[in-house]
Amino acid sequence: MTSVIRAFGSEVLKFRRWSVLAGTGAMVLVSTFIAYLTFHQIASGATGKEMTGLIEAFRTPQGLVAVIGQARSVIIAIALIMVAANLASEWTLGTLRNLLVLQPHRLRWLAGKMLALVLFVLLSMLLTLVVSGAFILILAPGQGIRTEAWTSADGLGIFVEFLGNEALCLVGISALGMLVAVLTRSVVTAVGVGLAYILVLEGIIAVVAPEVSQWFPGRVFNTIVGATVPMVGPTPLQGYPAALGAALLWIVGLVVVSAIVFPRQDVKA
Amino acid sequence: MNAIETHGLIKHFGKRTAVDGLTMSVPEGSITGFIGPNGAGKTTTLRLLLGLVRPDAGSATVLGHSLTEFERYLPRVGALVEAPAVYPGLSGRTNLEVLARLGGHPRSRVGEVLETVELSDRARDRAGTYSLGMKQRLGVAMALLPDPELLILDEPANGLDPLGIIGMRGMLRLLRGQGKTILLSSHLLGELEHVADWLVMLHEGKSVYCGTARELLSQRVELVIEPEDDLQRELVTRITNAAGHAVTTEEGALRIACPAGFDKALDRQARETGVTNLTIRVEQPSLEQLFLALVKGQRP
Known part of the structure; x- marks a missing residue:
């Protein structure tokens, strides 16, 4: 356990790099901007078929989550990039050999590093939701929008539920990023393969064979959040409990495969 | 007593044989020059000794432990393999602190090794701004961090100016004087002639000489x-x-x-x-x- 804590502490020091902090900055800025655009459209009386659900939910306790949750794809993509690029960079930079000489128990090092990375991703997501949420709450009175429903006990409950499911979604995305990085061992390839899988491949399969794709990792991680507030993502066709179970199984599977592959790899970087 | 012994060590990468039945020894307390042309298998051998790659056949002991028990001997080994690998966005000091935390070494050790490699005055600058020679010294500092019994250095003089090379030579002699064993891979054969008292010469993955430099x-x-x-x-x-x-x-x-x-x-x-x-x-x-x-x- 001490080795894992040391690996965690060592990883935390690396978060001082601007490239890591830039990920959080991009997540906060882009998500807040998307939330603002969504809010502005609704507040300025926009109509449209695709906006109907959002407009209906806007003045209910789900309103705030529905607006700030519009940037979830961005949060997922940036989280995947952050984890895959960070882990794969140890191969690309060659720093992995320094680390594994000092901590030869590879799984302990990977566990410490991933704990730190997942925590960082979750804190970045929390910061993003708090900043974009606060921004909308500040803007709303100026546009004559009442926010009592959003800040009511119901509204806060929905926010916490959304936060929990979003956290689980990002843990799953991080596990996927870890496996992609371990298999590809290159920043460019890891990011490319990770994004292509989540955004393109699963998207195509979802169109061609939605009943199959509903069980795919990217899909189940995404749909468990849509179960809380349908406007922020697709809802699980198989129902929330089944999607939640599948998400947990995928997380365990991705971690187990990484834990089998990584200790057996030759470090040639 | 040998700090390192290998017997018939073999490592293939696909169809290529990088290390081909290597048998060699490195006596304790020596500075051993590890010599070979590019592609002779030097770096692969170092990686095998450090547990970074697994051998296909053969056996070896490092500091009295089998190669398969690398978790037991690596805490007593410091290594610089190939070009120094650093986080360019972090300062030299933070780069060392990352490794010190991972290895459970006190923070004070970071200052000590920075002093040893004469990098204290630039320690707070980003490692990405360092010259090749400075990165090399930072790499040596990383290897020295655990105060190792066995120091494995792959081309440590790369990028160093003449004064830096003389400084490195003095440091190696000082470390040998402290009883440490040093395995030194280098292309600068003239430099090895100055410091090495044991030589291992490698060619096409095999040892062509393993013995004292004086005898050779x-x-x-x-x-x-x-x-x-x-x-x-x-x-x-x-x-x-x-x-x-x-x-x-x-x-x-x-x-x-x-x-x-x-x-x-x-x-x-x-x-x-x-x-x-x-x-x-x-x-x-x-x-x-x-x-x-x-x-x-x-x-x-």
Whole structure:
């Protein structure tokens, strides 16, 4: 356990790099901007078929989550990039050999590093939701929008539920990023393969064979959040409990495969 | 007592054999020069010893533990393998702190190793702004962090200026004086000649020499012959090649790295064919000349 804590502490020091902090900055800025655009459209009386659900939910306790949750794809993509690029960079930079000489128990090092990375991703997501949420709450009175429903006990409950499911979604995305990085061992390839899988491949399969794709990792991680507030993502066709179970199984599977592959790899970087 | 021993170590990467039945030893408390041309298998051997790659066959012990128990000996080993790997966005000090935290070493150790490699004044600058020589010194500092019993350094003098190389030489001698074992891979054979007391020469994944540097240097000489005509040149080349030694030509002179005593055999055979005026100068060969002779198939 001490080795894992040391690996965690060592990883935390690396978060001082601007490239890591830039990920959080991009997540906060882009998500807040998307939330603002969504809010502005609704507040300025926009109509449209695709906006109907959002407009209906806007003045209910789900309103705030529905607006700030519009940037979830961005949060997922940036989280995947952050984890895959960070882990794969140890191969690309060659720093992995320094680390594994000092901590030869590879799984302990990977566990410490991933704990730190997942925590960082979750804190970045929390910061993003708090900043974009606060921004909308500040803007709303100026546009004559009442926010009592959003800040009511119901509204806060929905926010916490959304936060929990979003956290689980990002843990799953991080596990996927870890496996992609371990298999590809290159920043460019890891990011490319990770994004292509989540955004393109699963998207195509979802169109061609939605009943199959509903069980795919990217899909189940995404749909468990849509179960809380349908406007922020697709809802699980198989129902929330089944999607939640599948998400947990995928997380365990991705971690187990990484834990089998990584200790057996030759470090040639 | 040997700090490192390998027996028939083999490592393949696909169809390529990087290390081919390597048997070698590194005595405790020595500075061992690890020499070989590019692709000879030096770096792969170092990676095998550090548990970064797994051998396909053979065995080895490092600090008394089998290669398979690398978790037991690695805490007593410091290493710089290939080019120094750093996080360019972090300062030199933070780069070391990352490793110190991981290895459970006190923060004060970071300051000590920065002093040792004379990098304290630039420690707060981003490592990405460092020159190659400074990165190299940072890499050596990383290797020194655990205060290791065995130090494995791969081309530590790369990018260092002459003063830096002299400083590195002094540091290696100081570390040997403290009882540490140093395995030093380098292309700078002249530099190794200054510091190494044990040599392991590698060629195509095999060891072509493993023994004391003094023995190697004393066993062999370099003959310099300036032939008067093509006939003499041809004769010397023929006799030398028949004896299994290589001849190189430098500014008209023939140079032959060979065992001591071959000058007499050469002179006798030349006289037997009627050449009585052959002038043979016997010189002490450099490590580089010996290495070239060894990789061409000769044995001391």
